[in-house]
C-alpha cells in the first residue's frame with residue numbers, strides 16, 4: 001500500500017478528550033473486556049447504517065457486499081483487529097467522531113465520574129464509553145477506513161492516545177473500517193480466540209450481523225422478538241436485554257408484544273431495567289427504544305415511540321408498516337408512528353397494572369426507581385390520566401416507612417365518616433410525621449398520604465378528586481375536621497376575644513387567625529389558604545428558579561393548649577397586659593421557626609429572654 005506522505009496531517013486532542021483518555025486508561029482497567037463490546041457495537045452500528053442505505057441509495061460503494069464483522073487475532077504477535085463492511089468514515093468523520101467526544105453517553109459518563117466520584121466500573125455498563133476504551137488494552141491504534149460514498153478515499157488514522165493523532169490517505173478499495181492494534185502485555189489474553197469468544201457470548205451474542213473469528217462464526221444472529229413467546233428462554237431474554245441496553249444486570253421485567261391487524265402491526269420486546277443509573281430526570285439523551293422495520297434497524301434510539309414518562313423502557317419495536325425508503329425525518333412524522341405510540345402506551349400501562357396487582361413487590365420496586373418519571377403521566381397524558389393515577393403510589397401515615405399505597409387502597413381503608421382523601425407534602429418522612437398539622441390525624445388514626453417525593457407536588461394539583469372524593473392537603477385552611485371534644489370550645493366567647501387580639505397583633509403578618517381543630521399537642525400552626533400554594537411547593541418552585549410571591553398564611557390556635565389557656569386567664573384579668581402581645585408574637589414566630597420561615601432569630605431570642613425573665617422572677 002502506498003502512502004502519500006504529503007497527506008499526513010497531525011491533530012491535537014482537545015483538553016476534555018485528554019481527560020477522557022486518562023480516565024479510561026486509569027479507571028476502567030478492572031473491566032478491560034469492555035473494549036471488545038464497544039468495538040463490536042460500533043461495527044454493528046456502521047453495518048446497520050449501510051444496510052439502511054443499501055435499500056434507499058443505489059450509488060453506494062460495494063452495494064451488494066455482505067455485511068459481517070471479522071475479528072483476527074494472533075496470540076504470538078499479540079495483535080488484534082476487527083473489520084466491518086459498514087458505512088466507513090470520511091476525513092471529516094474521523095476528525096469529528098473519533099477525534100472529539102461525540103457521544104453524549106461518553107460525556108454524561110465523564111461528568112458522573114467526575115462530579116459524583118463514582119466508581120467508573122459501576123457506570124460503564126450504562127454508558128457506552130466508546131472507541132477510546134481500546135486504549136485500556138493497547139498503546140497505539142490504527143484505523144483504516146473508507147466511506148460508503150462512491151467518491152470517498154481510503155484513510156488511515158493512528159494515535160497513541162497521548163495527545164495527538166494523525167490522518168493520511170491510503171489505497172483502500174473496499175468500503176468499511178478496520179481497527180487494529182498490538183495488545184499490552186497485561187491484556188495479551190485478548191489475542192486468544194477462546195477469550196474473544198467468551199466475551200462475545202457475554203456481550204454481543206445478539207449483534208445483528210455474523211461475527212467471525214478467523215473463519216468461524218461465533219454469535220447467534222437472530223431477531224428474538226420475531227420468535228414465539230414459548231420458544232424464548234428466560235436466559236436469552238436477559239442476554240438480549242443486556243445487549244440492547246448495555247446494562248450488566250438482568251432486567252426487572254419484560255414484555256413481549258405481537259400485534260397484528262388492529263390499527264398497527266408490530267412486534268416488540270420491552271424491558272424495565274432494575275436501576276436508573278442514567279438518572280432519567282436529569283439526562284434527556286439516554287437511549288430508549290430501537291425501531292426496526294422487518295428486522296432492519298431504522299433508528300437506534302426512537303424517542304417518539306413512547307411518551308416521555310415511559311422513557312425508562314428499553315428494547316426494540318419492529319413494524320412492517322413503515323416503508324424503508326422514507327427518510328428518518330419522515331418516519332418520525334408518519335401517522336404509523338402515532339398509532340404505534342398510542343398502542344404501545346396502552347399496552348405498557350396494562351402491563352404495569354397487571355404487575356401492580358399480581359406482582360406487587362416487583363411493581364413497587366419499579367415504582368421506587370422510576371416512579372419519579374412515571375408519575376408525570378398524570379399531567380402529561382390526558383388520555384390515560386386515570387390509569388396513571390391508579391398506578392401512582394405514596395407512603396402513608398398508617399403504614400411503615402418504605403411501604404407504598406395506591407389511592408384505591410387508601411380509599412378502601414377510609415373510615416366510614418371520612419369524606420375526603422388527605423395528604424401532606426414535605427421533604428422527608430420525619431418532617432411530615434412531626435408536622436403539627438398531623439396531630440389531629442394521629443389522635444384519630446386517620447390516614448394521611450405522605451407526598452415526600454419532589455415531583456409529587458407537581459402532579460397533585462391535577463388530582464383534585466379520586467373516586468368522587470376530594471383530595472385535600474391537611475396543611476391548608478379549608479379542611480373540614482370533626483372533633484366532638486372540641487365542639488363546645490367553638491362557641492367559647494372567651495377564646496373568640498383572645499383570637500381577636502391575635503388578629504389585631506398579627507394583622508400585617510397573617511392572612512387570618514382561627515381556632516384549630518387539627519392541633520393536639522402544639523399551641524399554634526401555620527396553614528396555607530385554600531387556594532394558596534403550600535410552603536413545600538413554594539420552596540420547590542424557588543429551587544427551580546421560579547420565585548412565587550410567598551403568600552401570607554393562616555395561624556391556627558389550639559385553645560386546649562396550656563399556654564393558650566393561661567393567656568386567656570391573663571386576658572380576663574387585664575386585656576392590656578403587655579405580656580399578651582409579646583407571647584402572641586412569640587407563638588407566631590415559633591410556628592414560623594418550625595416551618596423554616598423565621599426571618600429574625602435575634603428578635604426571637606431577645607423576646608424569649610424577656611418572657612423567661614418574667615417567668616423566672
Ligand code: ADP
Pocket residue numbers: 038042043046084086087088089097098102103105106128129130131132177
Ligand atoms: P459512540 O459509538 O457511542 O457514538 P464511539 O467513541 O464508540 O462513540 O464512536 C464515535 C463515532 O465514531 C461513532 O458514533 C461513529 O460515528 C464513528 N465510528 C466508530 N467506529 C466506527 C466504525 N467501525 N465504522 C464507522 N464509524 C465508526
